Structure formats: C-alpha cells, structure tokens
Amino acid sequence: GAERRSMIMSDEDKKLTAYHEAGHAIVGIYSEGSDPIHKATIMPRGRALGMVMRLPTEDQLSKTRQELEAELAVCAGGRIAEELIFGKTHVTTGASSDIEQATKIARKMIIEWGMSDKLGFLSYSSPDADGESFLGRRMSRNEALSNDVKLLIDEEIKKLVDTAYKKATKILKDH
Secondary structure: OOOOOOOOHHHHHHHHHHHHHHHHHHHHHHOOOOOOEEEEOOOEOEEEOOEEEEEOOOOOOOOHHHHHHHHHHHHHHHHHHHHHHHOOOOHHHHHHHHHHHHHHHHHHHHHOOOOOOOOOOOOOOOOOOOOOOOOHHHHHHHHHHHHHHHHHHHHHHHHHHHHHHHHHHHHHHHH
C-alpha cells in the first residue's frame, strides 16, 4: 500500500517495528526455499506498520513443501524477534496477521494438499472451502469428519507451526 505519511510513530514504535520486520527478513534470508527479499520498510503502509516483501525470482505455479515451511518460519520471525529483544511480556499484537497467515498455510498443507504422513494423501476440505458458500453446507461437511480425525488435523497443523517457530527461533539466535 501507499505510505501513510499522516501516521506519526513514536521512536519506541519505530524500534519495535524495525526489530519485528528485521525478524521476518533474517528468517527469510536464512530459510532454504524462501523467496528473496525485495523490500523491507518500517514506514506505515496500508494497515501495516511495516513490511518485508519477498518476491519469487520466476513465475510459480505451485509451491514445494520446503517453500511452504520457509513461509511458515518467516511468518514467525517477527514475533520471535520481539520476544528475543523485548521479552515475552512485551510482545505486541503486531504479529496477528502473521499468525493468521501461518495458520492458513499450515491448514491448507494438511487438509488440502496431503502434506501429513499421519493423514495421508487425502483431502479433508469441503469442495466449497473458499468460504463463499452457505455456512450450513460447510458445517455439515465438517461434521462428517470424526472427532478423532478433527483432533489429528489440529495436531498436525500445530506441529507444522511449532516446528517452523522453533526453526525461526534458531535462525534468529544464530544470526
């Protein structure tokens, strides 16, 4: 988005945003399979206080598991940087969209793209998973899954995100 010149950030907010965005950038640089960094800024743009933009070097029609795992780690990088620099009690809500994005990617990896050894080469998403259909139809589809399968899906999603979080933490501590 366009730079929001009207927004005045305190020095503390600028510092926090700089560390948060640097966390994304460093994890992106050191994650095998991550797209290269195109731009990093702490100037408010759109609704974001800052951003790190990564762009592929060529057109992509699909993504590998390695690339998706790198995306998950990059999503975690901002929060982890805040935690390492300012401490757990001073992390902010700034990672909310990062958390949402990581959850969406991990969920798709498990329920749509068959990237779980435990759940196998199956789709657990409804045909109308894009969210544009009547809610009742989606709910009835999800109710067709056993509670054990729902629990396993949740466990596999959490495992992917937790692994990415640990990977990103190691990268930031090392670099």
